[in-house]
Amino acid sequence: MSKTAVHAPAGKKGPGFSKFGSQKFIVFLVVIILFVFFSIFSANFRKYTTVLSIMDYSYYIALMAIGVTFPLITGGVDLSIGTGLICYSLAGGYLVVHCGWPTWAGMLVSVLFGVAIGALNGVLVSILSLPPFLATLCTCMVTRGLGSICSKGFGISWPTSGSEGSWFRNIFKIAIGDTKYPLGFLWVVLLVLLMGFVLNHTKIGRYTIAIGSNKEATILSGINVKFYHIMAYVISGFFAGLASIAYSAVFSTVQPGTGAGFELEAIGGAIIGGVSASGGVGSIGGSLLGVFVICLLKTGLPYIGLQANWQQIITGMVLIGAVMVDILKKKRAEAAA
């Protein structure tokens, strides 16, 4: 045992870094390769406006992916974030547009709504022992219905650019002179760093990994597993709330009844980024990179003449590849033990 090993900061060797750093690096390369590939084959793709629109499309998925990484690492899943996002956006937007609430208050409602649904998911899974798949499938349906009720069945348009209370759109895209800048990317990166810290250097993160690693052993270690299990879903709900703000800011109108399938892009991104489908392993940075793979495919494929449907097929195949890598890695680890 070398002295340097003992004194090396644990973050460098902690889960999600040492062994899985390689997968993150590969995903990073894939992002670069995809970008270069589409740029070479399509003149329209290699434009600043395209980059801006990829960014626009990526924020809400990236935010969902940051959050959903936590339930995924516990060995669970959160399917409610997609329809939830729409629901929170409609609820907050209705108050702003039809009730005259200030924009910040509507945004706060969106986030708190997300936290509440997250807590509900957590209680269903942790206290009532529902399988995460079922529990969050139910809340997925519930939020879908709630969204329509909140907006009385109509679409909601948060204040549009230029009108009063539209400042929140500048959080994600700010115009300086004639140029627009994807400011949202900065916030996403900061949140990735923050939640990476939470995952690797705080009790919440440590116990999230512990639960996914061996729940029984975690209980026997005297840890309040119920609480930390709920927290994983609260984090997921909180980020679905943040994602709803990004969605409200990027799109002009939010339609009730939509949102189903968003969660799959976020979960898919997380899995491509190295989150183990069976729990215990994952990193926030990896999830973000995985989201960019999905967003690049979604935006880039139409530019090279492939219809949007192909994007779904290819994304699906990339996902299978990522899950296969996870399974192979696990098999090899088992063979070595």
Place this chain on the structure above:
Amino acid sequence: MGDIILTMKDIDKSFPGVHALDHVNFEVRKGEVHALMGENGAGKSTLMKVLTGIYAKDSGSIVFEGKEVEFHNTREAQDAGVVIVHQELNMLGHLTVAQNIFIGREFKKGIRIDDKRMNEEAANLFRKLHIDIDPTETMGNLTVGKQQMCEIAKAISHKAKVIIFDEPSAALTEAEIEELFKIIRDLRKQQLGIVYISHRMDEIKVITDRVTVMRDGSYVGTLITKDCTKDDIINMMVGRVIYEDPKTESTVPKDAPVVLKVEHLNAGRMVKDVSFELRKGEILGFSGLMGAGRTETARAIFGADPKTSGNIYINGQKVEINSPQDAVKCGIGYLSEDRKRFGIVVQKSVAENTTMAALEKFVKGLFINKKAENDISQEYVKSLATKTPSVDQLVVNLSGGNQQKIVIAKWLVRNCDILIFDEPTRGIDVGAKNEIYKLMNRLAEEGKSIIMISSEMTEILRMSDRIVVMCEGSKTGEIDISEASQEIIMNMATREI
């Protein structure tokens, strides 16, 4: 040996239908290694679970360091200094060694977990124990032996005064066991009280100071290790009267053909070079202690687990069995010890379960011939005397004994000539047990050949024509029923290796 640190007196514990602990006494002194021995189900683990707060005792008292205590969970026991090193390791494979050792009591700097300090403390701990493990290594990358060392280090970091080792050597190599013993001797020198649960007689002689023997949930006695022999201990472990008549001689004719021959079978870590023959109409008992590799052997023969080498012959013909499907084609049926997981589909009817392994016989074109299915099920319900209101009854509503009969019927419908019964009467009440025994005897008389894996000595002696004994994955003995006795079998099952 120093003063008494822990006394358990008159401990009584019942579970529904089982008197698990019957006024058991046990004590540990400072600076001693105290072995706790007994057959499977003697109550050793239950006693330790009562001690560490996993189970609540019904009556009796626990005195620790002169004070009466009652722990309500492992955390309380840990905090007081009573720590158990589990047989199945409680590790979190995705966290580092240091993170595992300090789980639940992390050092913190503000809200940040101070991993640096945890690594240093863990390194100190290892240095004190003369263990060479990198605290920043991911737990899942370590060998089982090293993982166990981490568990021990974790126990010691709780300032343990009493450490319980629950079959610590079961998964360790020779070299790792040596290292473990060095650590245990170290701990003994530091005046800790150590409880050592193991089946390995040679280890008991080497490492322990005293031996307490339990049998059927009762305290039998305590001996000074160096003053007693292996036979003394075995006599205390088995000294029970057998109420049911053991078989006195084999009922299999001398010239009965060999239907199944297994040669030099190796599979995984738990099956090492196992060879045996099974004759037509024979009940071959497989005896041994927990973890002897009997179930693993059966699963390898049945194709449920991959084998590394070895040959299997059926009626003299060499066969390749790589999956349960192959095995069923060869006429082998396996009745798992865990019926609910592997044997039956509880939410399906008696009829559906009966025909499950042979459904192609009941398919007409695209459809299942319900009438034929019901008829055959009816027939087996009658011939096996299964108690069920009808063949449409869901299996979940039947008793354990009747569920077992459904599994038997399933394999009979499939025309299996070789039946492997893995713990056939586990979880079945006494009356139903007798029925299962009668049924097995009848099947053998009808020319079926049976391998019966059983951890109950009485069952082995009552049913078997011949007995194969396993220990640590190897076959350690084979005897005819006419020569068998509990002592001989137990001797083989605890053979020193």
